[in-house]
Each structure stands twice: as C-alpha cells, then as structure tokens.
Amino acid sequence: MPGNLQAAPADVTAALHDVAALGGFFVLRAGGGDTGWHPVGLSYARGFTDLAETVxxxxxxxxxxxxxxxxxLGHVARLWSPALACVLLHGIVLDLSRLERADDGPALxxxxPAGLRVGAPPSPALALYGQVTAHLEAxxxxxxxxxxxxxxDGNAASALVEAARALLAAHPELREPLTGLTTELLNTGRLVGTGEITGPDLTFRRRSCCLYYRAPNGSKCGDCCLAG
Structure with a gap:
C-alpha cells in the first residue's frame, strides 16, 4: 500500500488489546513468552489435523x-475478526505473516506485533484480503x-460477514465504512460469487454450505444456501 507507514509495535499491541474486548474470535494475542506456541504454518502443513479431529x-x-x-470456519473467523476491527477502529492493517497457534487449541x-497505518486511498481491502487469504491458501x-x-471460499466469506456484523453491533457508527469495506472484500479474488449481502444490517446468504447440518446435533446456519 504505497504511502502508508509501519505502525509502531506498541500501537499494534494496543489495537489488538482494544479489539479483543469485542470477545470471541476478535482475540489475537500479542507478544508474550514462546512456550506453548508454534508457527501456524506447521499446522497448515499437517492439514490442521488435530483441530479437525477434535471438532x-x-x-x-x-x-x-x-x-x-x-x-x-473457526480459524477464518479468528483471522478476519481482529484484522477487520483493527482497520476500522485503529487504521491498522495487521501483518499476519508470522502468526503462531497455541499448541493446545485454536488460539492465535x-x-x-506489526502492521501498516492506513492512510489516504487506495482502499485497504486488497492488503487486508492478501493478509488473510495467504493463510487460507496455505x-x-x-x-x-x-x-x-x-x-x-464460502467459509471465508461467511466468517468475514459475521465479523463485520459483530463489529457493526458494537459500533453502529461504522455502518457506512464497514459495509463498504465488507462489500469490496466480497468482490475481491476468491470471495467473488460466494454469496451476497441481503440487508442493511449485513445479513448474508452464502452459495455453499459449511456441512454443520450433517453432524448429528448440527443445524443449518442462518446464512446457509439450504436454509428456508
């Protein structure tokens, strides 16, 4: 993103701490000791087998x-949620290239901590898309x-919009920029054609199914293409 500057590590840490207060998938830890963590790329190379089998x-x-x-789907949500919130609330595109995952669970x-300050146009959508989808491709x-x-791809789109909806609920003043950025992301790369926003509160209908309904106690998600 030409014209943008590196954010100070302390500012990135403060932004992550702030957006973590939104709860759940918005938590992305910053710094700390190395014990109990490993590069998330190792999990990708192993097929995310441990988490998939646990689920x-x-x-x-x-x-x-x-x-x-x-x-x-859960992992994508942990990528999109803090990344989207940091852009909208703090003007920082997180650098997700060196993420680590907890040895005993899905936490990241x-x-x-590193990221770019979002300045004047161009939009941060391409940078944000690139940071997240690099993980999804691996x-x-x-x-x-x-x-x-x-x-x-549908999981990625669904997780993006759910992150946006949660952020909108907490910060309704962000409706216009949040809707604009989310829509732009849905019109980018592999997210194109995965679904569409169907209402002003970022309701969404995806064109694929995450398969949760096929589990014995599962159900169809609210944005599922199979939902009535």
Missing amino acids: AHRHRAPEARIGVSIAH RMPH LAQGLRVKVAPRLL
Missing part, C-alpha cells in the same frame, strides 16, 4: 470433511481430507 469428535461428525470445514498470537494446500474449494 469432528465433539460434534460426532460422520464424515471427516465436516470436522475440517468447521475447524476451517502475533509474537512480534491451509487449503495442506488439507489431507478432500473438501470442495468453493465450500472453503
């Missing part, structure tokens, strides 16, 4: 791809269970 066991999924899809951290390449690529 499949929890939901008693009859097919391995269900666990993979649900684990993937930035061992060395994860998809490492999967050992066959999952339809467009299902994974």
Whole structure:
C-alpha cells in the first residue's frame, strides 16, 4: 500500500488489546513468552489435523470433511475478526505473516506485533484480503481430507460477514465504512460469487454450505444456501 507507514509495535499491541474486548474470535494475542506456541504454518502443513479431529469428535461428525470445514470456519473467523476491527477502529492493517497457534487449541498470537497505518486511498481491502487469504491458501494446500474449494471460499466469506456484523453491533457508527469495506472484500479474488449481502444490517446468504447440518446435533446456519 504505497504511502502508508509501519505502525509502531506498541500501537499494534494496543489495537489488538482494544479489539479483543469485542470477545470471541476478535482475540489475537500479542507478544508474550514462546512456550506453548508454534508457527501456524506447521499446522497448515499437517492439514490442521488435530483441530479437525477434535471438532469432528465433539460434534460426532460422520464424515471427516465436516470436522475440517468447521475447524476451517473457526480459524477464518479468528483471522478476519481482529484484522477487520483493527482497520476500522485503529487504521491498522495487521501483518499476519508470522502468526503462531497455541499448541493446545485454536488460539492465535502475533509474537512480534506489526502492521501498516492506513492512510489516504487506495482502499485497504486488497492488503487486508492478501493478509488473510495467504493463510487460507496455505491451509487449503495442506488439507489431507478432500473438501470442495468453493465450500472453503464460502467459509471465508461467511466468517468475514459475521465479523463485520459483530463489529457493526458494537459500533453502529461504522455502518457506512464497514459495509463498504465488507462489500469490496466480497468482490475481491476468491470471495467473488460466494454469496451476497441481503440487508442493511449485513445479513448474508452464502452459495455453499459449511456441512454443520450433517453432524448429528448440527443445524443449518442462518446464512446457509439450504436454509428456508
């Protein structure tokens, strides 16, 4: 992003601390000790097998791809949520290139907080898209269970819009820039054609299904193409 400057690590850490207060998927830890963490790329290379198997066991999924899809959806949410919030609330595009994952679960951290200050145009959408989808491409390449690529793209779109909806609920004053950025992202790269925003509160209908309904106690999600 020409014309933008590196954000000070202390500012990135403060931004991450602030957006974590939104809860759940917005938590991205900054710094701290190295014990208990590993480069997330190792998890991608291993096919995210540990998380997928844990999810499949929890939901008693009859097919391995269900666990993979649900684990993937949760991971995408942990990428989009803090990244989107930091852009809208603090004007920082996070540098997600050195993310680490907890050894015992799905939590993520930035061992060395970094990011770019968002200045004048161009829009941060391409930079934000690039940071997140670099992870999704690496994860998809490492999967050992066959999952339809467009299902994974749909997961990415669904997680993006859910992050935007949560951010909108907490900060309704951001409606215009948030809707604009979300719409721009949905019109970028692999997110094109994954679904459409259907209402002013960022309701969404995706064109694929995450397969959660196929688990014994699962159901169709609110944005599912199969929902009535």
